[in-house]
Amino acid sequence: MDESQEIARVKRQLRQTRILIGGMFAVVVTGGVILATGGTAVAGGDGKARFEEIDVQRINVLEADGKPRMVLANKAKSPGVIIDGQDLGNAGQRAGIAFYNGEGDEAGGLGTDSGVVDGTKQAHGMLAFDQHKQDQTLVLQYAQNGTARSVGLRVQDRPEAGMTEYVREWKRIEQMPPGPEKDAAIADLKKRYPSPQRVFIGKEPDKASAVTLADGKGIPRIVLRVGANGDPRIQFMDADGKVTRTIKG
Incomplete structure (x- = not known):
């Protein structure tokens, strides 16, 4: 050439x-x-990215001001519980979706996990919604430990005080040496920050379907049950949880 x-x-x-x-x-x-x-x-001219398939460990959905509204993450990349701009812990422990309110506080989430621990089958799944600046108050949950399974809707009261105050006190108590003083501090903390379960609708570990209505202290007062054998009953309890009346089908 x-x-x-x-x-x-x-x-x-x-x-x-x-x-x-x-x-x-x-x-x-x-x-x-x-x-x-x-x-x-x-992104191209329309500002949208289009994919047929994507592999990702974490996705952050943000408002225009940078505040989070939703985080989808694997276990290792999962965020901690954020309230009032403070990380209260649990980062890297909860695979699933975390929801946030307009203030950037965690407001609930969706998570699931399962496996075999020491030869025992374990599984759980949960969709939860939190009280403002507090923990979960409405929960749709499944839990399994071996052959014991519980599934249902739970409603819990939460204290008016925020989570940041409670966690700060709990971390202080955790540093105390085991003994009567620490036990008394834990009991006092639970008394000042009560979180009683008020309602349960679902299936209990003994395979009975049940509706449990509790008072403000978390003590069941009315229980509707249908046992695994098909026997129905309604029980009424007093303020100590003692059965005072039973109606059988």
Whole structure:
């Protein structure tokens, strides 16, 4: 190949490269497709990224001001409980979805897990909604430990005081040495921050379907049950939880 032929070949390659680059640019600008540059997806003209499939460890859904509204994450990347801008713990322990309110506080979540621990089958799943600046107050939950299973809807009271105050006191108590003083501090903390279960509707570990209504102290007062054998009954309890009357079907 003489010199004139080589020059012509190089010119053709340059012309083809310019056409290819120009075509790619036109597609990105007019078609809104995604270019992957160094592993980063860049949105096209309409600001939307479209994928057929994506592998990810965590997705953060944010408001325009940067506050979180939802986080979808695996266990290792899961966020801690955030209230009043403070991380109260549990980061890296809860695979699933965390919900947040407009203030950036955690407001509930969806999670599930299962496995075999020391030869025992265990599983749980939960959809929960939190009281403002507090813990879960409405819960749809499944829990299994071996052959014992419980599934149902739970309603819990929560104290008016926020979670940050409770966690601060709990962490202080945790540092105390075991003994009567620590036990008394735990009992006092539970008394000052009561969280009684008020309602349960579901299936209990003994396979009975049940509706339990409790008072403000969490003591069951009315229980409707249908045993696994089909026997129905309604029980009424006093303030100490003692059965005072039973109606059998």
